[in-house]
Each structure stands twice: as structure tokens, then as C-alpha cells.
Amino acid sequence: xxxxxMSAVALIAIVLAGCITxxxxxxxxxxxxxxxxxxxxxxTGQTVPTTMRAAAKATxxxxxxxxxxxxxxxxxGSVVTGAMGSYNSGLATTNVVRAPTASAVATVVMFHANExxxxxxxxxxxxxxxxxxxRWLGNDIRTRSV
Numbered sequence: 001x002x003x004x005x006m007s008a009v010a011l012i013a014i015v016l017a018g019c020i021t022x023x024x025x026x027x028x029x030x031x032x033x034x035x036x037x038x039x040x041x042x043x044t045g046q047t048v049p050t051t052m053r054a055a056a057k058a059t060x061x062x063x064x065x066x067x068x069x070x071x072x073x074x075x076x077g078s079v080v081t082g083a084m085g086s087y088n089s090g091l092a093t094t095n096v097v098r099a100p101t102a103s104a105v106a107t108v109v110m111f112h113a114n115e116x117x118x119x120x121x122x123x124x125x126x127x128x129x130x131x132x133x134x135r136w137l138g139n140d141i142r143t144r145s146v
Contacts, residue, residue: 003086018043018099022054030110031070032058037103039079044102048074051104053137056130064110066127072106 018040025033036051038044051072059067078098085094111127 007084020046020050022050024054024058027107030062030064032062032108032110034058034106034108035103036105037101039101040099044076044100047102047104049137051106052128052133055106055108056128056133056137058108059110059130062110064130065113066129067108067110068127070107070109072104074104075102077101 018038020036020038020043023035025035027033032055034051034054036047036054038047038050055067055069059065078100080096081099082097083094084097085092
């Protein structure tokens, strides 16, 4: 196998290899922590939308009408997925193949429409409506009633 073929195979493997996972941990009846991990070129750009979608679904699943993020963060990195080596005229070379990773974490506080929101003084609340988030992200669930 020549170097161009090996490079093409490695590139295709990096692009296609990957996944996205979301974990949800309840912290209180109206608070949940959502962790999203993604790997591979096709999935790393989806960590924030996936986290938003999970927050909206968690809000609706628990019977709440709005949510806000108490804390949120994102990170980017890479992992070694393999190495490609070649040997030519007594000289060996190795190239490390890396795939991108991304993660997002959020603490979600959920509310009912008529509940007061506790915020520090002089702070405007940024409350999200889960139906609007799901519609915006392409996961419209109009038949759901809360």
C-alpha cells in the first residue's frame, strides 16, 4: 500500500470515527448536570447543540416550562487515534494521527412559568423555553403539553 492510499484511509477513519455521548446527573428536583463528550471531526461541532437539546428535554421530562444555565463550560482537545509509519532507503518515519475532541458541561436549573427566579441583584434572567430550543435545533415536539 502506498503512502497516498494509507493517508486517504487514515483521513477517512478520522473523519468517520467518532461519537457523541451525553450524561445527565440529577442534583435536585429542579437541577440537573449535563455532560456531553464528542470525538471525531463530524461530532465535535455538535457538543453545544446536543447539550442544549438535553437541557430542553430534561426540562420537559420533569414537567417544567423554562430553564437557565447556572454554570456552563466548553473544552476542545485531541486524542491520538493511531500512527502511520513508512520506511524508505533505510530511514523510518512515523506520523501520529490525532482526532479532535470536544466537551460541554452545564448545570441546568428548571422553573415553572409562574415561579420567581432567584438571581443576584440587577441581573436579567436568561431563561430558555424548551419548546423553542427544540424547534430551533430541529427537534420540534409540538404535541407535548406541560
